Amino acid sequence: MAELYLPSTLPPLFPGLPRRLELDATTVAEALDRLDERWPGVRDRLCEPGPGLRTHIHVYVDRERAALDTALEPRSRVDVITAISGG
Amino acid sequence: MSKTVLIVGTYKGCFLLESDEARRSWELRGPFCENWPIFHAVHDPATGSIYAAAASEWHGASVWRSPDLGETWTQSSEGLGYGEGEDALKLSKVSGLTVANGRIFAGAENPGVFESRDGGETWSLLTTLEGQPGSDAWNDPANQPPGHLGVPAILPHPDDPARYWAIVQGVGIFETRDDAASWTPRNRGLRADWPLENPEVGYCVHKLVMSPADPDRLYQQNHVGVHRSDDTGESWTEITDGLPSEFGFAAAAHPHDRDTFYVIPLDGGHGRVMPEGRAAVWRTQDAGASWERLDEGLPQHDAHVGVLREGMAIDTHDEPGVYFGTSTGQLFASADAGESWSEIATYLPQIRSVEVAIVD
Numbered sequence: 001m002a003e004l005y006l007p008s009t010l011p012p013l014f015p016g017l018p019r020r021l022e023l024d025a026t027t028v029a030e031a032l033d034r035l036d037e038r039w040p041g042v043r044d045r046l047c048e049p050g051p052g053l054r055t056h057i058h059v060y061v062d063r064e065r066a067a068l069d070t071a072l073e074p075r076s077r078v079d080v081i082t083a084i085s086g087g
Numbered sequence: 088m089s090k091t092v093l094i095v096g097t098y099k100g101c102f103l104l105e106s107d108e109a110r111r112s113w114e115l116r117g118p119f120c121e122n123w124p125i126f127h128a129v130h131d132p133a134t135g136s137i138y139a140a141a142a143s144e145w146h147g148a149s150v151w152r153s154p155d156l157g158e159t160w161t162q163s164s165e166g167l168g169y170g171e172g173e174d175a176l177k178l179s180k181v182s183g184l185t186v187a188n189g190r191i192f193a194g195a196e197n198p199g200v201f202e203s204r205d206g207g208e209t210w211s212l213l214t215t216l217e218g219q220p221g222s223d224a225w226n227d228p229a230n231q232p233p234g235h236l237g238v239p240a241i242l243p244h245p246d247d248p249a250r251y252w253a254i255v256q257g258v259g260i261f262e263t264r265d266d267a268a269s270w271t272p273r274n275r276g277l278r279a280d281w282p283l284e285n286p287e288v289g290y291c292v293h294k295l296v297m298s299p300a301d302p303d304r305l306y307q308q309n310h311v312g313v314h315r316s317d318d319t320g321e322s323w324t325e326i327t328d329g330l331p332s333e334f335g336f337a338a339a340a341h342p343h344d345r346d347t348f349y350v351i352p353l354d355g356g357h358g359r360v361m362p363e364g365r366a367a368v369w370r371t372q373d374a375g376a377s378w379e380r381l382d383e384g385l386p387q388h389d390a391h392v393g394v395l396r397e398g399m400a401i402d403t404h405d406e407p408g409v410y411f412g413t414s415t416g417q418l419f420a421s422a423d424a425g426e427s428w429s430e431i432a433t434y435l436p437q438i439r440s441v442e443v444a445i446v447d
Contacts, residue, residue: 044165048147
């Protein structure tokens with residue numbers, strides 16, 4: 001199970017969505033798909049239409065910058081960060 | 088007794104202000120929409136819902152909705168997008184909302200119009216105005232200003248659901264009479280202070296309004312001048328003479344008098360604020376033949392404030408209230424058609440839109 005940490009801006013949009021949760025997934029994209037199955041629409045808040053993260057959403061897997069196709073280990077930590085903008 | 092409600096979209100969320108029919112004191116609530124940047128927030132008189140077009144720099148474009156005057160909110164962007172693939176247009180934000188005949192129209196950047204027929208739960212692409220004169224250039228990245236060109240507004244016809252007008256920034260007005268199946272440029276008579284390859288398009292229409300008293304009468308604040316149409320946009324006559332500046336964004340038409348119209352002239356250079364630091368709204372009561380400055384109660388010293396495209400609204404009371412919000416967060420109201428003004432909010436975030444509703 002990968003351990004997923006979400007930014008504080010997401011839970012207010014999706015009732016019941018926690019900041020931290022565990023998911024069974026082999027890639028970042030799969031983790032976001034699992035998330036979207038339980039909270040429809042959450043993937044759209046993190047990804048552009050098509051295979052890409054939104055410009056100012058950064059994902060780290062085990063502290064390394066990651067993309068949607070980055071593989072997850074069974075105990076990977078995935079940090080989703082709202083980066084750079086918002087001033 | 089009815090309430091008058093102002094719906095204020097700001098850079099940091101949506102706010103609501105409520106008053107009674109006298110419109111002398113106001114109670115403010117908000118911020119709503121999790122402080123997302125709001126570009127335009129509107130009220131649907133048929134359902135009572137509020138819709139707010141938003142674009143988070145992190146989480147993208149979405150439309151928030153509240154069915155209960157701000158008590159609860161949800162957001163959805165399902166269907167708001169141009170699809171996948173390298174050649175697909177990017178949707179950077181939803182810039183303008185229009186509610187008409189059971190539909191919600193959303194004007195988007197890059198240029199396109201989306202619609203929702205289920206109260207904002209899902210959206211579908213109605214048109215990109217593909218093939219219209221100018222369309223080959225308006226999606227070219229080389230032609231883009233900071234941000235993108237887009238469709239900032241859709242103006243509906245009150246009696247014909249299939250007839251409406253869309254503005255494409257820097258290109259002009261297009262009219263459809265068959266629900267977006269075909270379009271016609273409606274810019275004849277407008278001025279352009281730059282060379283035009285095709286005189287049908289190339290105009291910078293900032294704000295287009297229709298007289299609620301006469302749907303044949305349209306007004307617009309353009310990048311260069313204020314213009315009037317007496318034939319539903321088929322031709323335009325410039326009515327700038329008498330105003331202190333030809334430039335501005337916001338405009339509003341009187342609800343009961345087709346000849347009365349309001350604008351807020353701004354410095355057209357880098358400033359884009361009211362001239363000489365003196366705040367004023369300007370009104371014509373003779374369809375643009377003459378203009379009067381309305382500034383009683385507005386700051387007349389050191390008021391370097393601007394008002395954006397959707398930043399002014401007018402209500403439908405017998406003596407209408409006029410409202411405007413500044414890009415520095417002050418909100419002003421007049422309960423006597425602009426004769427006198429008071430500041431009803433001082434420290435809001437940058438105000439992008441002001442709309443007004445009368446609710447029971």
